[in-house]
Amino acid sequence: MTATVRSAARVLDVLEYLAGRAVGASLSEASEALALPKSSTLMLLRTLLVRGYVTRDAGDRYHLNETFRTHGFGWGGHRYARLIALAEPVMQQLCDSVGETVLLGAAEGGAVKLLAKVVARQAISYDIDLADGFPFYCSAMGRILIAFSPEENREAMLCAEPRVKRTPSTVTKLDALRAIVAQVRDDRLAIVEEEFVLGGTGIAAPIFAPDGTILATLDVGCITTRFQAKRAEVLKALAQSAQALTQSLAMQDGE
Secondary structure, three states: OOOOOHHHHHHHHHHHHHHHHOOEEEEEHHHHHHHHOOOHHHHHHHHHOOOOOOEOOOOOEEEOOOHHHHHHHOOOOOOOOHHHHHHHHHHHHHHHHHHEEEEEEEEEEEEEEEEEOOOOOOOOOEEEEEEEOOOOOOHHHHHHHHHHHHHHHHHHOOOOOOOOOOOOOOOOOOHHHHHHHHHHHHOOOOOOOOOOOOEEEEEEEEEEEEOOOEEEEEEEEEEEEEEEEEEEHHHHHHHHHHHOOOOOOOOHOOO
C-alpha cells in the first residue's frame, strides 16, 4: 500500500517546482522537469490557475502566484492569501475599466483591514497605505461589512471606535447610521461621499464566502468629482466584479 496519493503528490510537485522558478516555466519545461505527459501537466496547471495558485503571463509561462510566495498559502500564514490571489486579476480589470483605485478589505481587529489595492494611473488618484485601514462607521467598506455581519455584531461594529466627524459630512449619530446600514443591506452597495476624507468617495460591494457569510468587500476609491461624472458606470462594474469573486469562490468550493 502506497503512503501517498499520486494525484495530490503531483499537485504538490507542480507547486514546489514553480516555487523554485523565479522566471516561471512553460508547459514544455514543466512537463519535462516533472516527467509527466504534456496533457497531464496542462490539466494540473489549469486547475492551479483557476484556483488562483498559479498565474500565466503573456508568453504562456506559468508562475507561482506572488501572493502565496509572500504570505504562504493561507493555512498557517496569511489567512486571506487565496482570496487575494483570486481577487488581484479582478481588481486590475476593474481598475482599468473605471479608471479608479480598487481596494479589497475584510473585518479584523475592530476595523476594516486592507488586504490589497490597485492604484489608478491618474494624475490625481485615490490612495491609502495598506497598513492604515478604515473605521467601520464612516467608510463604504465598513458599512458593507456591518450590513452583512450577524445582527448581534452590528452594534458593536458601529461602536468599535469613537465616532468623530472626520469631515463636515461625516455621519456620527447612531440612529442615522443604523438606518444607513439597513439601506446598504437592501441595496447590496454602500456609497460614502466625503465622509472619510474630503474630496474622496468610496463605493463598496460585498464578497460572500461559499457558506453565504460575508467574507470581504471590494471598493472603488474615487476622486468625488470624477465619480459624479461616471456614477452609473462605476456602480455597474463594481457590482459585477464583486459578484464574479463570490461566484469564483463558490465554484471552487464545490469542485
